Amino acid sequence: MIDAVLQTLLNGAASGGVYALVALGYTLVFSVLGVINFALGALFSLGGYVTYLLMGGRISANGALPGWGLPLGLPFTPALLLAALLTGLASLLVERLAFAPLRRRGAEPLLYLITSLGAGLVLVNLLQMLMGAEGYAFPATALAGLPDALQVAGARIRSVQVLLLAVCTAAVIALTLWLERSRSGRALKAVAEDATTARLLGIDSEAMLRLAFLLSGALAGLGGGLIGVSISLPGPYMGIGYGLKGLAVLVLGGLGSVPGAIAGGLLMGLAEALVPADASGWRDALAFAILFLVLLLRPRGLLGRRQVEKV
Amino acid sequence: MSAAHGIGAGAGPAATPLLELQGLVVRYGAVTAVRGLDLQVRPGELVTLLGANGAGKTTTLRAISSLVPVAAGRVLWQGVERTGCRTETTVRLGIGHCPEGRRVLSRQSVAANLELGAWLRRDRDGIAADRERCYTLFPRLAERRHQLAGTLSGGEQQMLAIARALMGRPTLLLLDEPSLGLAPKLVAEVMATLAELHRGGLTMLLVEQNAAAALEIADRGVVLESGAVQLEGPAATLRADAALRDSYLGAG
Numbered sequence: 001m002i003d004a005v006l007q008t009l010l011n012g013a014a015s016g017g018v019y020a021l022v023a024l025g026y027t028l029v030f031s032v033l034g035v036i037n038f039a040l041g042a043l044f045s046l047g048g049y050v051t052y053l054l055m056g057g058r059i060s061a062n063g064a065l066p067g068w069g070l071p072l073g074l075p076f077t078p079a080l081l082l083a084a085l086l087t088g089l090a091s092l093l094v095e096r097l098a099f100a101p102l103r104r105r106g107a108e109p110l111l112y113l114i115t116s117l118g119a120g121l122v123l124v125n126l127l128q129m130l131m132g133a134e135g136y137a138f139p140a141t142a143l144a145g146l147p148d149a150l151q152v153a154g155a156r157i158r159s160v161q162v163l164l165l166a167v168c169t170a171a172v173i174a175l176t177l178w179l180e181r182s183r184s185g186r187a188l189k190a191v192a193e194d195a196t197t198a199r200l201l202g203i204d205s206e207a208m209l210r211l212a213f214l215l216s217g218a219l220a221g222l223g224g225g226l227i228g229v230s231i232s233l234p235g236p237y238m239g240i241g242y243g244l245k246g247l248a249v250l251v252l253g254g255l256g257s258v259p260g261a262i263a264g265g266l267l268m269g270l271a272e273a274l275v276p277a278d279a280s281g282w283r284d285a286l287a288f289a290i291l292f293l294v295l296l297l298r299p300r301g302l303l304g305r306r307q308v309e310k311v
Numbered sequence: 312m313s314a315a316h317g318i319g320a321g322a323g324p325a326a327t328p329l330l331e332l333q334g335l336v337v338r339y340g341a342v343t344a345v346r347g348l349d350l351q352v353r354p355g356e357l358v359t360l361l362g363a364n365g366a367g368k369t370t371t372l373r374a375i376s377s378l379v380p381v382a383a384g385r386v387l388w389q390g391v392e393r394t395g396c397r398t399e400t401t402v403r404l405g406i407g408h409c410p411e412g413r414r415v416l417s418r419q420s421v422a423a424n425l426e427l428g429a430w431l432r433r434d435r436d437g438i439a440a441d442r443e444r445c446y447t448l449f450p451r452l453a454e455r456r457h458q459l460a461g462t463l464s465g466g467e468q469q470m471l472a473i474a475r476a477l478m479g480r481p482t483l484l485l486l487d488e489p490s491l492g493l494a495p496k497l498v499a500e501v502m503a504t505l506a507e508l509h510r511g512g513l514t515m516l517l518v519e520q521n522a523a524a525a526l527e528i529a530d531r532g533v534v535l536e537s538g539a540v541q542l543e544g545p546a547a548t549l550r551a552d553a554a555l556r557d558s559y560l561g562a563g
Contacts, residue, residue: 186423187430190416197414200376202402202431202479 003155008273014161014230016269017168021223022246023253023261024175025216031192031256032205032212033103035112039094040220041243042120042127045236047087047221048228049127052136054079062132076142076229080167084221091217092210094119099213120243127236136233143229160230171222172262175215179258188212245284248291254304263302327390329354329483329514330375330406334384337367337374337538344370346538347384352483352516357509359517359525359546362535368518369411371535372485375516376401376408403431407481411488411518413472417461421452424460424471428478438478445474448504466497473504483514490521502528526550 022044029037056073059065074082098119102111146163149156179185190198191208198205224239245268253264271290272283294302328351337345345367352358360368373379375386377398386394388404402408416424425445429438446453449470455463460471469489476484486505490498498521506528509515519525526532532549534542542549 183426183430186419186427189419190427193416193418194414196378197410197416198427199378199398200402200408200410200414201427201475202399203427204399 002153003157006152006155007157007161009270010157010161010165012270012273013266014164014168014269015272016266017165017172018223018226018242018265019245019249019268020262020265021168021171021219022242023249023265024172024258025219025223026246026250027256027258027261028188028212028216028219030250032188032195032209033099033112035109036116036247036250037091037094037099037213037216038113038117038243039091039098039120039123040216040246041239041241042123043087043091043094043217043220044224044227044239044242045124045127045233046090046239047083047224048233048238049131049136049224049236050083050086050221051076051079051225051228052138052233054082055138055142057136057138059130060132060134060136062134064130075145080222080225080229083225084218087221087224088214088216088218090123091213091220094123094217095210095213120240124236124240131236133235135235136228138229138232164226164230167222167226171219175219176258184208184211245287248287252291252294252301254301257301257303260301260303267302326354328352328387329356329389330516331387331390332371332375332384333387335371335374335381335386336383337370337379338382339370339379343382344538345374348535348539350533350540352514355512355514356531357505357515357517357529358531358533359519359522359529360533360535361519361522361525361549362541364520366535367538368535369487370538372408372487372516372518375485376406399431402479405480405482406485407476407479407483408485409472409476409487409489411491413465413468415460415463415468415471415475417459419460420457421460421463421471422456424475425452425478428475429480431479437480441478441480445477448477448507449474466493466500469493469497469501470504473501477508481513483516484508486515486517488518488520490519490524498524523550 022040025040026036029035053070054072054074055076056069058067058069094116098115099112102115143160143163146159148159150159150162179189187198187203188208188211190201190203191205195205198208220239223242227238227242249264249268250261252268253260253262268287268290272287275283275286298304330352332348332350335345335348336343348367348371350371360371362368370379374381377396377400381394384394385392388406393401393404416427419427425442429441432438446456451467452470452474455467460468463471473486473489489501489505493501502524505515505517509528517525517529526546526549529546532543532546533540534549
């Protein structure tokens with residue numbers, strides 16, 4: 001019994017951690033630019049596939065290059081970190097192609113939603129062209145060093161969920177410390193609060209915006225790699241679902257709030273974990289029911305500020 | 312009107328102006344906010360830019376910092392044309408800008424605001440020394456250094472905004488209505504601080520609605536009307552000018 005309870009809580013916290021990563025990805029860009037980057041879900045998929053390839057995974061028969069694989073097989077940790085970095089760079093490319101041209105023309109914020117959604121679809125379809133539409137499982141040896149289960153307080157729990165939660169926690173803590181303590185993190189917060197004043201201090205707001213996109217993409221890539229290794233890669237559209245869930249978490253926690261994104265992610269993950277396995281079809285319904293209820297009671301989200309504010 | 316006092320730029324009136332605006336024109340859509348403004352600020356001078364609301368004072372400062380595009384005319388910095396350079400470049404050149412409405416970063420601490428004021432500098436020791444100098448100049452900021460800037464009073468926020476601009480170690484400090492919304496006692500305090508900075512050799516261009524207070528500490532005054540110079544001269548002369556007193560000083 002205690003096994004089941006502990007495992008359920010851990011599962012919830014672990015998927016909640018991934019939702020929080022995605023929500024923080026949205027938050028970073030939203031706080032600086034005031035718009036949602038709808039390509040984030042596609043970047044999540046990309047992170048999963050890049051992690052797979054970096055670990056030596058091969059392309060299936062339906063892919064563009066059947067049987068091809070990278071001539072390297074990195075262990076999970078370096079593969080995950082490198083995939084996060086590469087996804088961050090892809091996010092920079094999304095900024096360059098889908099955001100920068102509009103920004104230079106001073107376009108309506110609504111248009112960014114369309115162009116970023118378009119960029120996301122292009123990315124997902126590229127993945128499908130290259131990798132095929134079917135799912136991929138990471139090799140059983142992906143986490144070779146890790147025992148299958150851990151004994152905690154007399155209960156057996158799956159260790160991959162512990163890994164997931166640990167990586168998410170570390171990423172969230174690192175991001176928070178960076179924002180609060182480092183010079184560049186504070187500069188990003190300054191741009192988020194008041195871009196004009198930040199420029200008057202000599203802060204290059206364009207560079208900070210690119211940094212926000214880089215980090216945001218890296219968080220999504222991290223999430224994709226983690227889900228890939230703990231569950232599998234169900235197909236190029238995997239990230240779209242997580243992207244939507246992250247969006248719900250973003251609104252649930254309060255648009256633009258870092259603690260809100262974290263709290264919202266955990267709440268969503270735990271609530272889903274409480275849905276019994278034989279009713280798992282109701283998971284998404286429950287998630288959005290919670291969102292609906294919270295917004296009825298607190299239109300600003302759990303930790304949202306009075307007006308729409310940022311980081 | 313005078314030359315540099317004390318440290319800093321030791322140049323006389325004959326030297327190249329630090330900042331020169333030639334025929335500056337700024338438009339917001341169909342509205343022309345500044346129409347053919349000529350202005351010089353020489354090293355060590357404290358020049359005050361006066362005028363009614365909408366006369367183009369703030370726009371002039373925003374054009375100097377490249378926050379708004381210049382439609383025509385030139386901005387020269389130490390004799391070199393810098394019209395339309397990036398805002399970051401103006402800061403790098405030595406133009407500090409303390410904006411209208413203070414604009415402190417309300418969700419960061421006083422200390423973090425000061426640190427961001429020194430964003431382009433890399434001299435740790437110099438930054439630390441300047442921070443202490445700011446705390447000496449504004450002891451109330453030192454007491455509140457760990458507080459969020461948003462929790463400060465209006466007067467304290469103004470002091471923080473000035474201190475933050477000083478942290479960039481500017482050669483020229485642009486100040487946009489530092490007295491706005493402050494109680495008379497605080498206005499006097501802010502003006503006294505600016506006078507002290509001026510005595511230390513800092514060159515300043517001060518935009519003010521409170522003409523009386525500004526002319527008290529300035530070397531020279533320039534009165535704008537509808538985006539062009541209406542009147543200019545030594546501060547002492549302007550203080551004695553009856554017409555000016557009637558149109559602007561009465562209210563101040």
